[in-house]
Structure formats: C-alpha cells, structure tokens
Amino acid sequence: MFQLLNNDNLQVAIIGGGPGGLASAIALSALPNVEVTLYEKARELREIGAGLNIGYNSWRVLELLGARHEVNGHLIDEVQQRNGIDGALLKKRGPSALPVKYQSRRVRRTRLQRALLNQVPAGIIHLRKELTSIEDVPKGGANLKFSDGTVAFTDLVVGGDGIRSVVRQTAFPDHNIKFTGTTIWRTLVSRSLISYIPDVPTCTSWWHGTAGHVYFSPVDDPSETDEKDQLIEISARFLVDPETDNAKRWSWGVPTTNENVESHFTSYDPRVREALSKVPKDNWKEFSAFAGPRLNELHAWNKLVLIGDASHPLTGAFGSGAAFAMEDGWILARSIEYVFSTSANETSTFLKTDRLKKVVEIFDEIRSPYYARMYEHLDNMKARFAGISGTFESRLQARVSAFSEGGLDWIYQNDIERVWKDWLENKSNPTAIQEGGSFVSPSL
Ligand SMILES: Cc1cc2nc3c(=O)[nH]c(=O)nc-3n(C[C@H](O)[C@H](O)[C@H](O)COP(=O)(O)OP(=O)(O)OC[C@H]3O[C@@H](n4cnc5c(N)ncnc54)[C@H](O)[C@@H]3O)c2cc1C
Numbered sequence: 001m002f003q004l005l006n007n008d009n010l011q012v013a014i015i016g017g018g019p020g021g022l023a024s025a026i027a028l029s030a031l032p033n034v035e036v037t038l039y040e041k042a043r044e045l046r047e048i049g050a051g052l053n054i055g056y057n058s059w060r061v062l063e064l065l066g067a068r069h070e071v072n073g074h075l076i077d078e079v080q081q082r083n084g085i086d087g088a089l090l091k092k093r094g095p096s097a098l099p100v101k102y103q104s105r106r107v108r109r110t111r112l113q114r115a116l117l118n119q120v121p122a123g124i125i126h127l128r129k130e131l132t133s134i135e136d137v138p139k140g141g142a143n144l145k146f147s148d149g150t151v152a153f154t155d156l157v158v159g160g161d162g163i164r165s166v167v168r169q170t171a172f173p174d175h176n177i178k179f180t181g182t183t184i185w186r187t188l189v190s191r192s193l194i195s196y197i198p199d200v201p202t203c204t205s206w207w208h209g210t211a212g213h214v215y216f217s218p219v220d221d222p223s224e225t226d227e228k229d230q231l232i233e234i235s236a237r238f239l240v241d242p243e244t245d246n247a248k249r250w251s252w253g254v255p256t257t258n259e260n261v262e263s264h265f266t267s268y269d270p271r272v273r274e275a276l277s278k279v280p281k282d283n284w285k286e287f288s289a290f291a292g293p294r295l296n297e298l299h300a301w302n303k304l305v306l307i308g309d310a311s312h313p314l315t316g317a318f319g320s321g322a323a324f325a326m327e328d329g330w331i332l333a334r335s336i337e338y339v340f341s342t343s344a345n346e347t348s349t350f351l352k353t354d355r356l357k358k359v360v361e362i363f364d365e366i367r368s369p370y371y372a373r374m375y376e377h378l379d380n381m382k383a384r385f386a387g388i389s390g391t392f393e394s395r396l397q398a399r400v401s402a403f404s405e406g407g408l409d410w411i412y413q414n415d416i417e418r419v420w421k422d423w424l425e426n427k428s429n430p431t432a433i434q435e436g437g438s439f440v441s442p443s444l
Contacts, residue, residue, distance in 0.1 A: 009033050009035045010033060010336070010340070011037070011141070011154045011156070012028055012035065012036050012037070012155065012156045012158060013037050013038075013144055013158065014028075014036065014160055015157065015160060016038075016040060016160035016161035016308075017038055017045050018160060018162055018308060018322075018325060019113075019116065019322040019326050020310075020326065020329055021038055021040070021158070021160035021307075021308075021329070022329075023328075024158055024160060024329030024333070025124055025125070025329075026065045026067070026116065026120055026329070028336065029120070031336060037152070037154070038124050038125045039129035039131060040125060040126070040128075040129060041128070041129060041147075042127060042128075043128055045117060045127070050187060050219070051073075051106045051108060051109060051188070051217060051235075052108075053104055053107075053320070054071060054073060054323075055102075055319075056098060056102045056412060056414075057411065057413070057414040058322065058323040059102050060414075060416055060417065061323065061327050061330055061416050064417055065116070066119050067116050067119045071105075071107055072220075073106055073108065073220065073221055074106045074217060074219050075095070075100070075103060075105055076104040077094060077103075078203040078204065079092070079093050079204045079206075080199070080204070080205040081205075081206050081400045081403075081404070082199075082205060082206065082207045082269075083207075084206075084209040084214060084265075084269060084272060085267055085269060085392070087269035090400050091400050106218065107219060108188070108219045128148070129146050129148070129150075130147040131145070132146060132147050133145045134166075134167065134304070136301050136303075140155065140352060141154060141155045141303065142303055142304065155352060156305070156356055158305055158329075159171070159304065159305065159306040159310045160307045161310050162308070162309045162310055164177070164252075165306065165309070167310060168295075171300035171304050171306070172300065175293070175295060176292055177290045177291060177292035177313045178242065178290060178292065179245065179289070179290055180289045180291050181240050181245065182212075182237055182239050183237070183240070183249075183286060183288050183289070184236070184237050184287040184288075185235070185237075185261045185286050186236075186253075186284070186287065187283045188232070188234075189234060189280070190232075192228065194278050197275055200216050200232075200271055200272075200275050201218065201232050202218075203217075203218075207268065207272050208399070209265065209267065209268055210267075211238060211239045211240075212236065213236070213237055214234065214237075215235040215236070216232060218233075234275065236265060236276070238264040238265075249288035249290075250287070252287060253286070255284065255286070256285070258276075258281060261284050262276050262277065290313065291313045291315040294312065294375045295312075298360075298368055302357040303353070303356050303357075303360070304360070305359075305360050307332065308324065308325030308328055308329075309321060314371075314374055318374070327367075327414070328363075328367060331366055331367060331416065331419070331420065332359075335360075335363045335366075339358045339362065343358070366419065377408075381402070384402065385402075
C-alpha cells in the first residue's frame with residue numbers, strides 16, 4: 001500500500017509544461033498523498049513547432065497516461081527519401097507491420113498537448129511562473145524562487161524545463177550546451193495551398209540537399225479534420241559549421257521571414273521551391289538546435305530529478321524527444337509509488353528524505369543507461385558519416401541506406417511498462433540482467 005508517515009503529503013514541484021511536465025503531472029497526481037504543482041513560465045500553454053511523430057513508444061506511454069484516445073493524426077503509410085536537388089526518388093517505404101493502432105502518425109503538436117492537458121487534474125498548473133533559482137534546504141526539500149519574487153517550498157523538484165533548463169543549470173552549473181550548427185524552420189500550411197504540386201502534399205517525404213533537407217508531411221487524419229482544414233507540415237533544416245558561426249541563436253521558435261528561409265534552399269528541386277514560396281507571410285518559426293554532453297546522473301541533492309530535454313540535451317532525438325519526456329514522467333511516478341509502498345512498514349526513522357533518495361536513484365538506474373545508449377549511437381553515426389566521401393549523390397545514398405537499415409527498435413519499439421516490469425523482476429533476481437552495473441531492460 002502506498003503510504004506516507006504521519007499522513008504527511010509528498011510535495012512535488014514540476015518545472016515546465018511541455019510533454020514531460022504534463023505527463024509527469026498526470027502520472028504523479030494519480031498517486032495518493034502526492035501533491036503536485038506544475039510551474040510554467042509561459043502566459044498560456046500554447047504549443048509551437050508544427051508536428052510530432054507519434055510511434056509505438058509514444059502510443060504505449062499515452063495509453064498508460066489515459067491520453068491516447070484524443071491523439072490521431074496522419075497515418076504514415078508512405079515515406080519517400082529524395083535527392084532534394086534533382087528530385088530523384090531514392091527510397092520508398094510503406095507502413096510498418098505493427099497493428100494499425102501502434103503505427104506511426106504525424107500529429108499536430110497542439111493536439112498532443114491538448115490530449116495531455118485534458119488528463120491533468122484542475123488546479124495543478126500555475127502559469128507565468130518562471131523559475132529563476134533553487135535553494136537546497138539541508139533538512140529536506142527545496143525552495144523554488146520565481147521571477148515574480150515569490151518562493152515556494154517542495155519536497156521533490158522535477159526539472160521538465162526543456163533544453164535550456166534552469167533546474168539543470170542549478171544542479172549542474174558546469175554543464176553547458178551549445179549550438180550544434182543546425183537551424184530548423186517549421187510551419188504548418190493549408191493543404192489546399194500546395195495540393196497541386198506533384199509529390200509534395202500526399203505523403204511524408206524528405207528532400208535532402210547538400211547541407212540540410214526539407215521535410216513535408218500531412219498531420220491530420222480525415223476522421224478528425226475536414227479536407228478543407230487539413231494542414232501540411234513543412235520542416236526545413238540547414239547546417240552551418242558551429243565553430244565559425246557567430247549569428248544570434250535561439251533555441252525555441254522565433255518568427256522569421258519567408259525570404260530568409262527560401263534563401264537557404266535556392267538550389268532545390270522546383271517542387272520544393274514552389275512549396276516554400278506558397279507559405280503565407282509570418283508563418284515560419286526558426287529554431288536553433290542546441291546540445292550538450294551527457295549527464296552522468298539525472299538527479300542531484302537526493303531531491304531533484306531531470307526529465308525530458310532537460311535531462312539529455314542530445315544532438316538528435318530520433319524524432320522521439322516527446323516520447324522520451326513522457327516516458328520519464330511515467331517512470332518517475334512508478335519509482336515514487338514503489339519506494340513509498342515498499343518502505344511503508346519500515347521504521348519511523350526512515351524519513352521522507354531517505355525515501356526520496358531511493359526514488360531518484362531508481363529513476364536514474366532505469367533512465368540513465370537508456371540515454372547513455374543514445375549518446376553512444378549518435379557518436380557512432382557521426383563517426384560513420386565522417387568517413388563517407390565521394391560525390392553528393394554517393395554520400396546521400398550512403399546516408400539514406402544507413403538510416404533505413406533499422407536497428408533502433410530499442411527506441412521505437414520501447415514499451416515503458418515492460419521496462420518497468422523488467423526492472424521489478426530484476427529486483428527479485430538481481431543477477432539476471434546486469435550489464436556494466438546498469439539496468440538494461442532485457443526486452444530491448
Ligand atoms: C524543431 C524540432 C522538431 C522536433 N521534432 C520532434 C518530433 O518529430 N518528435 C518528437 O518526439 N520530438 C520532436 N522534437 C523534440 C521535442 O519537441 C522535445 O523533445 C520535447 O518537446 C521535450 O519535452 P520537454 O517536456 O522535455 O520540454 P519542452 O517541450 O521544451 O518543454 C519545456 C517547458 O518548460 C517551460 N520552461 C522553460 N524554462 C522554464 C522556467 N525557468 N520556469 C518555468 N517553466 C519553464 C517552457 O516554457 C516549456 O513549456 C523536436 C524538437 C524541435 C526543436
């Protein structure tokens with residue numbers, strides 16, 4: 001049974017209302033005696049950034065959060081890889097062999113956010129609350145300080161405040177992120193605006209150039225959106241050398257002009273240029289990608305834990321960053337439930353602070369090795385591509401082949417509930433699945 005000593009509630013403060021923060025709020029508020037408050041710096045929870053991939057890993061965690069029924073989106077039944085310069089089709093793949101309900105879909109970010117928000121109990125989210133610093137209270141808990149001058153006490157801090165995390169910066173002041181060289185421009189346009197352009201509006205397609213690509217995908221399912229209201233996502237990437245770059249960079253969605261975006265893709269196939277030229281004015285948002293080294297631990301002070309982008313500033317999130325963030329939130333809730341129920345009968349000297357120490361350690365034991373594996377994979381891919389030389393066409397072919405060869409089921413087929421069950425089984429049979437002292441789910 002889940003129990004706290006002296007009927008004392010466990011106060012959990014979540015910083016940030018992105019997919020990680022919202023998933024944590026849903027999973028944690030389902031636990032008895034846990035008092036959840038979510039602090040978000042924005043005036044309103046308004047998603048920007050166009051679309052998101054929702055694959056098996058996301059569907060599973062959305063099921064666990066009770067939010068999957070509200071998420072639909074475009075069924076990715078065809079993906080084309082093209083040479084973006086001459087338009088040649090390099091590779092085409094159809095739907096996966098998974099049951100339809102678990103197949104990948106491209107979803108409007110706003111719809112994922114709404115589905116999550118609808119599951120968060122009323123009164124938990126506090127907007128216009130920008131965290132500025134955290135003070136560790138030695139006897140237990142922490143004081144959160146906000147830009148409006150207010151202070152709030154909490155037992156456990158959950159840092160879900162994204163890539164530029166104040167929580168991470170407070171706990172790990174020596175950790176730094178920097179611009180990776182990739183700029184991303186994103187928008188959603190009415191499908192009717194570009195429906196006449198051959199090969200662009202009907203399926204998910206990647207048009208690769210010499211220093212970037214342009215991506216198109218529908219984001220709506222006909223069952224949820226009338227044809228006249230359906231949108232197409234356009235996401236365009238351009239890479240510069242980060243060592244020589246000195247332009248001002250933002251990590252999250254600032255407006256930019258059509259001329260700026262189009263100027264980076266003038267050598268592309270006419271179909272791509274035509275589609276870009278149809279984007280209405282003031283519709284583009286510019287994102288600069290930031291990344292940093294892996295953190296050895298996702299927790300600090302025995303009372304602070306990092307989730308989502310705050311915890312793993314990767315150079316590439318495999319189109320699954322939102323899934324990772326939601327999985328983190330769900331695993332954190334399981335860790336709390338486990339510790340507070342299994343230690344319910346321990347002596348009264350086993351304090352809330354001791355239990356929280358165990359909670360953050362379990363969370364870290366499960367999630368750190370997973371992120372370590374991602375960092376390792378990205379390093380391997382970088383080394384592999386650095387070794388590819390030849391013409392643009394031959395290098396592109398090699399990249400497309402590498403990305404199509406699979407081997408990432410441990411990400412895309414991750415079932416977070418299975419991971420948790422494996423961890424529980426491992427607890428009762430600790431010699432069964434140890435790899436380098438870390439927990440690795442045997443299902444992967
Ligand atoms: C261009 C682009 C394309 C992407 N495409 C995909 C994709 O296809 N699929 C996918 O799964 N992922 C994708 N991602 C990644 C995905 O968006 C992130 O991994 C995901 O949003 C991480 O969720 P999060 O909750 O950790 O952080 P975020 O979504 O960044 O949310 C952090 C929240 O914290 C708030 N906050 C920040 N600082 C403070 C503070 N000091 N005080 C209070 N609140 C604060 C912010 O306002 C924000 O609401 C993409 C990202 C980018 C930039």
